[in-house]
Amino acid sequence: MNYLTVENVSRSFGEKYLFQNISLGINQGQKIGFVAKNGSGKTSLLHIITGKEQPDDGKVSYRNDLRMAYLSQEPDLGPELTVEQAILESDIPTLLLINEYEKAIKNPDDSEALQAALDKMDAANAWDFETKYKQILSKLRIDDLSVKIKKLSGGQKKRVAMAIALLSDPQLLIMDEPTNHLDLEMIEWLESYFKQEDYTILMVTHDRYFLDRVCNEIIELDNGNLYSYKGNYSYYVEKKEERLLLEQTTQEKAQQLYKKELSWMRRQPKARTTKSKSRIDDFYQIKEAAMNRRKDHKVELEINMERLGTKVVELHKISKSFGVKKLFENFSYNFLRGERVGIIGKNGTGKSTFLNLLTGNLPPDNGKVVVGETVSIGYYTQQGIDIQPGQKVIDVIKASGEYIPLNKGKIISASQLLERFLFDNKKKHDYVEKLSGGERKRLYLCTILIQNPNFLILDEPTNDLDIPTLNVLENFLMDFPGCIIVVSHDRYFMDKIVDHLFIFNTSGTITDFPGNYSDFRAYVGSTDISLEKDEKSIPAKKEFEPPKSISQKTATGPTRDQQKQLSRLENKMKKLEEEKDALQKSFLDPEISTQQMTENSVKLEKVKESLEEVEMEWLELSETIGV
Incomplete structure (x- = not known):
């Protein structure tokens, strides 16, 4: 059953087309992931599909009486409403049926109205709504229904909007970055929820495991063209590689043919026969194909950073509490060269506090942190970059460093680093205030990396980054020869980058787990982000050893x-x-x-x-x- 059809839709800003003549259909049962680079028009296309914006050309056709819910990146909720009021006033069909049923009960003499209300309740399975309502609010940790929307954080507003979207029981659910502001437990619950419930979904997200486990189709907007892949994210990655390889070989053949035809054109044939004119027309098509090069960048850097000494960072029985809340106590650890540590734990267990202790931004209550003389820490925080009006992108990064030294006396300049992180020449000279949220996070990363640290601390580095940028960052970190500590809810990113985990438990203990996130999940066997098990039952961590001479x-x-x-x-x-x-x-x-x-x-x-x-x-x- 077709829910909606997008026909030859175009959208532009000024002279720049985001996309042109895009067409797609969404049918019942499809769970579609939509991927593209930042700035290519993902959100604009979602707004056109949901009717929030009108296309420049083309149209969107909907099935009659289609129930559609849209979860945007920035939910629009009444600031003066309480959480409960926002939910009750959001036109959730089942709530309307329940109100109708409750009115019918109060007037038992009208048996026809009561019977009609009962029939509607049966048809909509509304009897189980209270259970569903409580489950969703509980899993999204929406506890205080009396608080006003204006007093909520951005993450809390997103969770309220998520609850409203799920409770509205839509036939088609459209979501823009649904996993932003959700912790690991919420994300994994949402995955299992979508597997149980019969939703048709179109979503934009950079969470690749979420795409892999929820979606049965991926569509990609790439260089203005829309490509469809009938499978999950892993299938998409495999088939995209095949497509790019085919494009590359096709272009190489086009380049060879272009050289041959260019030689013919330079001889300037005098006889303007129909055949030669046709060949001249073909020449310009061949030229376009030969010059149509992809602008993908790979970060493959042999960084010549200052070598870490035998003493890196040592933690000696550190403790930290806030009031009666004990975050961790008497924790000791010596970091070795080349370690890659991931940090996970529930909200409020002290992950960010721990990072601030490492960097000296916060003193421990007890114990001490000893940092080696050769250690240069680069700290990427969740707060991001401090924007100064009138600053250009290139000036911001040059203020942090002019270049990164590479092996064999080579360097990579600030401008070249920006290129590798997908800033083209025009973007490099744009004002910073014109950048999107994701582009600002990208620039902030560059300002950290240009300082050439040998001990990187990254607190939620993947928020607001698109998948192409994540791939660039991962390639950089895979080649990074220093130490890395990462706090992230991006499980795919963690699996690729880290060697072992620090699990922050609600009891105030920190457990060193010998494996990545998938290893941890397989070991725990649940969605509980904690490890309160007997230390003897945990596999022994493989010791980090420097390479033997x-x-x-x-x-x-x-x-x-x-x-x-x-x-x-x-x-x-x-x-x-x-x-x-x-x-x-x-x-x-x-x-x-x-x-x-x-x-x-x-x-x-x-x-x-x-x-x-x-x-x-x-x-x-x-x-x-x-x-």
Whole structure:
């Protein structure tokens, strides 16, 4: 059953088109994730679909009597209303039925009205509404219904708006960044809730695990074009890679053909036959295809930061309380070089306080924090950047640093770092006050990184960042040679970056867990973000050790079996390299079909993965036997 259809919709600001001639349909049962870069028009398209804005061209058609709910990034709730009033006055259909039923009960003489009210209650399953109502408010931690909306924080307003959207029982639920301001427990509850309830969903979110576990289709707005992928986020990532590889090979062929046709054009054919005019027209199409390069940036930096000494950061029996609330007590830990620690815990367990103790912004009640002489801390806080009127983007980052030194005497300038974090030349010279929230967070990250710290502390770095920027940040951090501490509700980000976790428990203890977030969730087996288990039952954490020097490695030499294994791996690598080269050369064949090109693209990715695995095995064996 079709709920709505978007036909040839366009939206522009001035001379710049966000998107042009976009079409899509939403049918019953679809759970669609919508992904795109910041500034490409995601929210504008949602506003057009929900009727908050009108398109420049095209139209949106709706099914008759469609019940639709829209959860925006900034909910519009009456500031003078209490939370309870905001819920009761939000035209929730079931609440209207309950009010009608209660009125009918008060007038028992009107049996027809009472029977009609009972029938409507049965049809809408309204008898279970109170249970559902209490469950949703409880899970979203909406406890005080008497407080006025104007006194709530941005996160609390978002949760109230979420509750109203869920209680309205829509056929189509449209959400813009639904997981912002929700903690890990709320996000995981919401995932399971959407699996149980029969919702049709269209949502924009940067939470990739949420997309993976909730959605059965991904649509992507990329360079003004809309692409659809019939699967979850993991399927989308795989198929997008295939699409980009196909685009790359197609463009390479177009470039070769362009060079050939350019040579012909330069000879300036005098005979203007129909055939030559047609070839000239084709030339400009070929040129457009050959010059249509993607503007994706990858951050692959061999950073030459100041090397951490043997003493990094040491915590000696630190304690912190606020009034009678004990956050943690007598916690000791020595950070080693190269550690990547994730911090998780319920709200109010002291995560941000702990970071402020590390950075010296807050003193401990007891104990001490010792920071090594070679440590340079970069601290990314939730508050973000302090905007000064009249400042340009490039000036803001240059105030923090001019360049990052790389290996072999190279540098990356402030301007180049901005480019890698998706600021084009125009954006670099824009005024900071014109930037979106996500762009400001991106700029703030750059001001931290340009200082070339060797100990990074990141407090919710993924808030307001789009998926392309998250990928850039992850690539940077994967190559980062220093220490990293991360507080984040982005589980995908945590899994990719951290090696072990500090679990902040409500009892005031901190547990060191040896694994990433998915390992922790599998170990706990519930959505409770705590670990009050017996310390003996927790797996032992693998100790961080600096790489062994040559003199420390075994001096006995490789055994015969090790030599055979090494030789076997080298032969396997050689064959895989040859297979990879052959597949890459096949794309240059002008006679290759599109189907064969796609098949070879998939084969190439599998060969690359196999080659990486064999190379890693070879490296590990080489380190073991000291060759």
